[in-house]
Amino acid sequence: MDDLLTGAALALFLVSFGVGIVVGLTGMGGGALMTPALIFLGIPPTTAVANDLVAAAVNKSVGAAVHWRSGSPNLRLAGFLVLGSVPTAFAGAFIIDAIGATSDQEAFVANAIGVALLFTAATYALRMYLQLRHVTAGNTLSEDDPDVKPLRTIAVGAVGGLLVGITSVGSGSLIMVALLLLYPTLSAVRLVGTDLVQAVPLVFSAAVSHVLVSGIDWAVLIPLIVGGTPGTFLGARIAGWVSQSVIRRGIVIVLSLTGLKLLGVPAEWVGILGAGALLLGPLAWGFVRQTRGLPAFDNNSAAWRIDQDTKE
Secondary structure, eight states: OGGGGSHHHHHHHHHHHHHHHHHHHHOOOTHHHHHHHHHHTTOOHHHHHHHHHHHHHHHHHHHHHHHHHTTOOOHHHHHHHHHHHHHHHHHHHHHHHTTOSHHHHHHHHHHHHHHHHHHHHHHHHHHHHHHHHHHHTTOOOOSSOOOOOHHHHHHHHHHHHHHHHHHSOOTTTHHHHHHHHHOTTSOHHHHHHHHHHHHHHHHHHHHHHHHHHHOOOHHHHHHHHHHHHHHHHHHHHTTTTSOOHHHHHHHHHHHHHHHHHHTTOOHHHHHHHHHHHHHHHHHHHHHHHHHTTSOTTOGGGGSOOOOHHHHO
16 A cells, blocks of 8 residues: 555656546547656556556546447447457467567567557658548538448457557557548547547457466556546547647657657657757648648648538
8 A cells, every 4th residue: 555655656646647638638549658658657668568558448448438428439340440459459468478588578568669659650640641631622520420341440450459469559549540541531529439449348458468467566557547547537528629739749749759769769869859849840730731721820720620511
């Protein structure tokens, strides 16, 4: 019990609460933010992955429940994703265990997380651009569910599940972008709801395998759940109220810099790249917006529009 009343536990609580808000707001997998945060707090990578997955299994259930009540998820689409993701997610812990010595496992997981974060940042930026392109091309929010593509959807789930099982990263990043590519007419709210619903069995499967292989650390897990659950609930409740443009651009920068740090890039170079991204990133995004015929810095112009004619 004393382990739960320390400054470290408070830090874990505050970080998990903040990450939970982001998960509820954007549908992004908390592992992309939470697992690196745990590592930077001094927790070994394998322990960080295992405990984050167990906490995420609880926290994502809360966000999924909120979206389920609002009627936003596409359950058939989520079902095909689960069919592909659950088996590969379960294999993740056993793949890590087969690496060899503990030190080799820690190095492998840290490098895998670094690569996954860079990949996540790239796919997240792609998601932003694709949504911008669809909106400016005249697409409107459809009230009809798109036709499901079973084989492609199962394949997306399998790749995403494997990534989550090894790194705890990917359930709300890789899969979200893949869904946007496969189903561009799926509304933003339904996209988030579908991803959160399919992520629950995915993360549960990965969490169970990690518990079987390496166990959990209660002093880490409890603050993650206690902080992350209300954060996810709050984020999911206000997802429809908050403009996500600035949040998403910030996430891309944070993920990129964190991934570089985990891959061993010197801190001074990470700092230089971070400063450059903060200064030049908004200008680059403004230029992209202008190429699509939008004002450079009008955040509201990239929101999905509802065709009023289809509502009458």
